[in-house]
Amino acid sequence: xxxxxxxxxxxxxxxxxxxxxxxxxxxxxxxxxxxxxxxxxxxxxxxxxxxxxxxxxxxxxxxxxxxxxxxxxxxxxxxxxxxxxxxxxxxxxxxxxxxxxxxxxxxxxxxxxxxxxxxxxxxxxxxxxxxxxxxxxxxxxxxxxxxxxxxxxxxxxxxxxxxxxxxxxxxxxxxxxxxxxxxxxxxxxxxxxxxxxxxxxxxxxxxxxxxxxxxxxxxxxxxxxxxxxxxxxxxxxxxxxxxxxxxxxxxxxxxxxxxxxxxxxxxxxxxxxxxxxxxxxxxxxxxxxxxxxxxxxxxxxxxxxxxxxxxxxxxxxxxxxxxxxxxxxxxxxxxxxxxxxxxxxxxxxxxxxxxxxxxxxxxxxxxxxxxxxxxxxxxxxxxxxxxxxxxxxxxxxxxxxxxxxxxxxxxxxxxxxxxxxxxxxxxxxxxxxxxxxxxxxxxxxxxxxxxxxxxxxxxxxxxxxxxxxxxxxxxxxxxxxxxxxxxxxxxxxxxxxxxxxxxxxxxxxxxxxxxxxx
Amino acid sequence: xxxxxxxxxxxxxxxxxxxxxxxxxxxxxxxxxxxxxxxxxxxxxxxxxxxxxxxxxxxxxxxxxxxxxxxxxxxxxxxxxxxxxxxxxxxxxxxxxxxxxxxxxxxxxxxxxxxxxxxxxxxxxxxxxxxxxxxxxxxxxxxxxxxxxxxxxxxxxxxxxxxxxxxxxxxxxxxxxxxxxxxxxxxxxxxxxxxxxxxxxxxxxxxxxxxxxxxxxxxxxxxxxxxxxxxxxxxxxxxxxxxxxxxxxxxxxxxxxxxxxxxxxxxxxxxxxxxxxxxxxxxxxxxxxxxxxxxxxxxxxxxxxxxxxxxxxxxxxxxxxxxxxxxxxxxxxxxxxxxxxxxxxxxxxxxxxxxxxxxxxxx
Numbered sequence: 001x002x003x004x005x006x007x008x009x010x011x012x013x014x015x016x017x018x019x020x021x022x023x024x025x026x027x028x029x030x031x032x033x034x035x036x037x038x039x040x041x042x043x044x045x046x047x048x049x050x051x052x053x054x055x056x057x058x059x060x061x062x063x064x065x066x067x068x069x070x071x072x073x074x075x076x077x078x079x080x081x082x083x084x085x086x087x088x089x090x091x092x093x094x095x096x097x098x099x100x101x102x103x104x105x106x107x108x109x110x111x112x113x114x115x116x117x118x119x120x121x122x123x124x125x126x127x128x129x130x131x132x133x134x135x136x137x138x139x140x141x142x143x144x145x146x147x148x149x150x151x152x153x154x155x156x157x158x159x160x161x162x163x164x165x166x167x168x169x170x171x172x173x174x175x176x177x178x179x180x181x182x183x184x185x186x187x188x189x190x191x192x193x194x195x196x197x198x199x200x201x202x203x204x205x206x207x208x209x210x211x212x213x214x215x216x217x218x219x220x221x222x223x224x225x226x227x228x229x230x231x232x233x234x235x236x237x238x239x240x241x242x243x244x245x246x247x248x249x250x251x252x253x254x255x256x257x258x259x260x261x262x263x264x265x266x267x268x269x270x271x272x273x274x275x276x277x278x279x280x281x282x283x284x285x286x287x288x289x290x291x292x293x294x295x296x297x298x299x300x301x302x303x304x305x306x307x308x309x310x311x312x313x314x315x316x317x318x319x320x321x322x323x324x325x326x327x328x329x330x331x332x333x334x335x336x337x338x339x340x341x342x343x344x345x346x347x348x349x350x351x352x353x354x355x356x357x358x359x360x361x362x363x364x365x366x367x368x369x370x371x372x373x374x375x376x377x378x379x380x381x382x383x384x385x386x387x388x389x390x391x392x393x394x395x396x397x398x399x400x401x402x403x404x405x406x407x408x409x410x411x412x413x414x415x416x417x418x419x420x421x422x423x424x425x426x427x428x429x430x431x432x433x434x435x436x437x438x439x440x441x442x443x444x445x446x447x448x449x450x451x452x453x454x455x456x457x458x459x460x461x462x463x464x465x466x467x468x469x470x471x472x473x474x475x476x477x478x479x480x481x482x483x484x485x486x487x488x489x490x491x492x493x494x495x496x497x498x499x500x501x502x503x504x505x506x507x508x509x510x511x512x513x514x515x516x517x518x
Numbered sequence: 519x520x521x522x523x524x525x526x527x528x529x530x531x532x533x534x535x536x537x538x539x540x541x542x543x544x545x546x547x548x549x550x551x552x553x554x555x556x557x558x559x560x561x562x563x564x565x566x567x568x569x570x571x572x573x574x575x576x577x578x579x580x581x582x583x584x585x586x587x588x589x590x591x592x593x594x595x596x597x598x599x600x601x602x603x604x605x606x607x608x609x610x611x612x613x614x615x616x617x618x619x620x621x622x623x624x625x626x627x628x629x630x631x632x633x634x635x636x637x638x639x640x641x642x643x644x645x646x647x648x649x650x651x652x653x654x655x656x657x658x659x660x661x662x663x664x665x666x667x668x669x670x671x672x673x674x675x676x677x678x679x680x681x682x683x684x685x686x687x688x689x690x691x692x693x694x695x696x697x698x699x700x701x702x703x704x705x706x707x708x709x710x711x712x713x714x715x716x717x718x719x720x721x722x723x724x725x726x727x728x729x730x731x732x733x734x735x736x737x738x739x740x741x742x743x744x745x746x747x748x749x750x751x752x753x754x755x756x757x758x759x760x761x762x763x764x765x766x767x768x769x770x771x772x773x774x775x776x777x778x779x780x781x782x783x784x785x786x787x788x789x790x791x792x793x794x795x796x797x798x799x800x801x802x803x804x805x806x807x808x809x810x811x812x813x814x815x816x817x818x819x820x821x822x823x824x825x826x827x828x829x830x831x832x833x834x835x836x837x838x839x840x841x842x843x844x845x846x847x848x849x850x851x852x853x854x855x856x857x858x859x860x861x862x863x864x865x866x867x868x869x870x871x872x873x874x875x876x877x878x879x880x881x
Contacts, residue, residue, distance in 0.1 A: 087615035099853035
């Protein structure tokens, strides 16, 4: 590929996820919180409530420190990190959307300037101008979201852009509007969460201060609860749009991308927990407590972490779905790679690499590391521990049959041998030892072989075809796997592993379906 | 041809390259002004906090003025840093990303460094007095972080110019732990920028004192303090500029020594301007009542010339590898027009808000 791959022990994806989730968490607050401040300031002035006004002012200081500093710098951090992890994708995004980024930058400037003037203007500007500046802040922040939403959804569902490469076709792509609804609801949730956290930790005071606190607590809780309800409704809309835009969506959530069902679950649990937690301040605002604020923040983080991860996972193995693979290879280059081999497309090959394993290492960096790590997130070594070099070489050309939506491997015979030599030499053969507990050993034997392509009861469910077979049937089956289908590799497990796998298959054939274990 | 130079992207850029180059230079100029005020202002503040000697009133005036401004200057530096980075990536993305990856960790570290530095400026602005002796360490942390970020940028922007080094670094260690310390250009480039920042911040301090209409004696002392910094930094920086010139790769240096009319003209203009700056600053230093405007405009012009010289250096190093004229173009006229309109509207809005704030005295 065009760029060298940064070798990170924990994987680039984890670093990216960490920076982006923290940013997105604060960035949605930067939008919703701005609306809260200007509305709450208006309410305080209408009611002539000095205690409430003072509370809003205190909140605006926390808001400034959180969004202006943390939000802005982590936003820059996303760019920095993404260009390190997926340079080709960022290059493409800039080529296609530089005017979009430039427009967003203008609103970024207005937003930052307005936030500063709003804060420094508390004691200087007249009430009307101060609120007007607050509105300018909110409008600029919301339009930032409106623009970035177009570019982020473009990466997942570019729609007609794939055909015409037109800016606005890709911008208003199939998931643009439902995603905007989701993000608007998320901004409301974040605003409410911000209010509830700040009031929980605010200093106590006399009855007027407490009344102001209770008012803000109740309203913050309404924002969270209403935000979660709107989020849930938008989620249905979004799911419909995704199902239409990604034809194999049902397969993806049935286990074709193993992590997807789990992260969807995390997101839903986060949303439900935030909603339930909001009932407390709603019912008893004066009893709202920092413990609740901490729990609510955790729920919010789960919601955002899950939500962002769903988007990332659903895009696999692309960075721009249908256009660019995570490796940096464009989809339209595939026929060329298939004809010329992968080495011609691997720019970063070490001229000093003379052994098959050394040459294989260059291929591993370019074609495996963009998604995998050795031992961290999405690790390869434990998985490879159960395969010999010959098995790996046999398996590589079948990668695209795996359930985890791997792109095809286009290496020729020599390149495949090089990569297999490196992977086998690097594999963690110490991990090939099976646990003492029989069920765990059986499960591992399944995961290391059949489980890479099949699930028991979800995507490509095997259980229905196992039912009624005996251990002897499975013995015979394992010896003749390539006869079952052309894409099936031969089974090469040693006698110990074979026994564990037979245990698993026999057990599965006699047990009831269980979707939860996929 | 170096095999590690990335193939240009197949997608066209959505406006002619010279337009993006102009936007790059223009936004970088604004970024530079904010960055200079931030880094240079921080250094001047740090100097005051660590020396404490002399005029107590002047000391207080310097500390309070600069402390109050640093967070806002940080915001300006970051917001106006985003745009030139965007336009640089539009034109030179392939080079910039490769060098960034080679120095992955130090480059990524700019994010936490910016966070710590930014918060340190707020800590100093909001709680400075209450910190007592700790105040100087908060400011030192802020200045240190900003300087390290600048150093990371100097490493990256020099490493992106030398693709012949890339493969050796990467295959020696692909974990992104490199800097570009072996590069002759690195130190003069970084020091030239850092000292330039201190000079400009000195000038800005003088301008700020004038604008505030402080008590005449204090105003005069502040102007004098600012110009002393400006003069000292500029004299030394002329030497660093000469070092920078000597450190250039020979073929690039020749461009500035008659090989290219454009590059030689810029160097001549830049050198002449720095002499003019010294002269103008010295005149006001002798008679502090004189106008600072000629000096301020000449400084702005000098910064613009320096930016164009950096561009000529980059073009010289990447000659034969990155020709902006070869990038395919498919102009998005509508988007260009929307951006221009938004930019105008955005600046009018910001100007209105800032004017409103500055024209309303604290109640």
